[in-house]
Amino acid sequence: MIAAIQLNRSELLDAYERMFAIRTFEETMRREFAAGSIPGTVHLYCGEEASAAGICMLLQHGDMIASTHRGHGHCVAKGCDIEGMVKEIMGRRDGLCGGKGGSLHIADLTKGMLGANGIVGAGGPLACGAALTAKLKGTKDVSVAFYGDGGSNQGAILESYNLARLWNLPVIFVVEDNGYAEATPSGWAVSGSQVRRANAFDIPAAEVDGNDFFQVYDTAAEMIERAREGGGPSLLHIKFTRFYGHFEGDAQTYRGKDEVAEARKRDPLDVFRNRVLDAALLERSELEAVEGKIKALLEDAVIAAKNSPFPDEADLLTDVYVEY
Amino acid sequence: MPRKSYRQAINEALRQEMERDPSVILMGEDVSGGTGAPGEQDAWGGPFGVTKGLYTKFGPDRVLDTHIAEVSYIGAAVGAAATGLRPVADLMYVDFIGTCLDQLMNQAAKFRYMFGGKATTPLVVRTSYGVGGNGAAQHSQALYPILTHIPGLKVVLPSSPYEAKGLMIQAIRDNDPVIFFENRALYDTMGEVPDEPYSIPFGQANVLKEGDDVTIVAFGRMVSFALTAAESVQKLGISCTVVDPRTTSPLDVETILETVAETGRLVVVDEATPRCSMATDIVSLVSTNGFATLKAAPKIVSAPHSPVPFSTALEPLYLPSVEKIEAAILAVLDKAPINNAA
Secondary structure: OOOHHHOOHHHHHHHHHHHHHHHHHHHHHHHHHHOOOOOOOOOOOOOOHHHHHHHHOOOOOOOEEEOOOOOHHHHHHOOOOHHHHHHHHOOOOOOOOOOOOOHHHOOEHHHOEOOOOOOOOOHHHHHHHHHHHHHHHOOOOOEEEEEEOOHHHOHHHHHHHHHHHHOOOOEEEEEEEOOEEOOEEHHHHOOOOHHHHHHHOOOOEEEEEOOOHHHHHHHHHHHHHHHHOOOOOEEEEEEOOOOOOOOOOOOOOOOOOOHHHHHHOOOHHHHHHHHHHHOOOOOHHHHHHHHHHHHHHHHHHHHHHHOOOOOOHHHHHOOOOOOO | OOEEEHHHHHHHHHHHHHHHOOOEEEEEOOOOOOOOOOOOOOOOOOOOOOOOOHHHHHOOOOEEEOOOOHHHHHHHHHHHHHOOOEEEEEEOOHHHHHHHHHHHHHHHOOHHHHOOOOOOOOOEEEEEEOOOOOOOHHHOOOOHHHHHOOOOOEEEOOOOHHHHHHHHHHHHHOOOOEEEEEEHHHOOOEEEOOOOOOOOOOOOOEEEEOOOOEEEEEOOOHHHHHHHHHHHHHOOOOOEEEEEOOEEEOOOHHHHHHHHHHHOOEEEEEOOOOOOOHHHHHHHHHHHHOHHHOOOOOEEEEOOOOOOOOOOOOHHHHOOOHHHHHHHHHHHOOOOOOOOOO
């Protein structure tokens, strides 16, 4: 197991590409939502990229992730098709979920993405189930449950800690603590600490700076290896900030005046860029090449999605059951 | 043909399917009952003894005693089903569904649809239901209408040992999430059950008796009550058709409409409470699709709109009885009720 700082060029570029793809994807969705091309709402992951990228880089398609309502970042980082994602979010027939799920239920089980979830905390038990499958089949696959500081209080999550420890499940619990559960700050809603809660169930846990890809990657790597080797569950408490609201349209008046501006000074993309450039691990031109590629990819995806057909009336009733 | 109990029939179905398919696992509270304890490991075999012997035969990797935390283990069963196992999870009493309804209602039921057909969730949740044994308000409910209401779930109510084995085998082989309702009062009832595995398709009602005058639709334990009532009114020259839908989702509406078209009269017997129930659902389906065939307004025999009482003086008044079914048959034929006091 190598430290993130020792990743080779192409791996570091992969990491950057994942993060930049998430950022560009989300900024594009923000723009499109404001322009009225996206129905419903979106929950943007900007500011949180290092978490999804740092963790998902360590996973294969057989490893399952259970995501949150803020699921685009996990979906991109897990390797889901970006054009399929845009089409899904725009409700198109050949979207990732046939236009039947949308942003809140975006999924691709073939890539190990068990779905964004509209129910806070529901992913804890689901990830335990995926881990149980891996354990009983002896695959050495792991599962990851993502949830927020808000979700961390759900009975589903606390029960999952107990189950995972008792059954020694290869699951990593990831608390994506961006300081807010909708409009309620974590200080108002979370008693004790995430790490101590896990430790109370005899689950090893660590807190990391979620703006730093390298910290996330290294800590997650240790936990994933522990799970693969039969060591059972771990908990990773990621502390970072979301740049935008709980949902698009959230005026965020509950935040401090300069809070977001301050947070942007530690933009995870800048933290990564500065580190790799200062240590001469990558050239600026290489980063810019990735950026150009990703920007073009997103623009093409949006155009393709807008030209893509909607589902037919016949699609309304398909896939309620395998067979009825 | 060997005679087995309802309990044995389900045990046999589980054992045979677990022998056939290594991805079938059981999990629930005390499904083994004793795992990790100093005494007997397979001490209970489930709270009602249905899974006795399966831990001994298949071991702790296939029969998993869980902690008392339904959200996590029912949810884990959902996640395991979506990722390649075929779990049979036990929700001890359907009254406990409040704890874990999200994992069934919003997760298992909806994966396939929300993910555009790209998920399969072959989960079975066994649960027990029904009035009896003075279980009282929180251990006696019949909540199948709530699950029937949810698109994406299938709901099964076996009425006899033969039905129980065939429907359980079907449930395990079915690729959709299935909620399997076992009436506790039926566990000791006996019936003919073939030794070899067999499956009974979902959505196919069983017509147990054919008659000209009244169609009685009944579920679960109420099927035998309906048969007893039908035999009793035969002495008055009334012949009844008795229909057991077997599954409330999918529901064999066609068979129900066909028999009502022949008799023109419908009595529905349902042990559940009456608002938004299977009884009202069936009466509505028949009224809207078969109105012209009805000679009289349908009658429902159900529990009252009340929690289940504890006292031995009250519990028997709560459950639909053979007498109440006979009275409904007479009423739908516009005949005077029998004066039992005479």
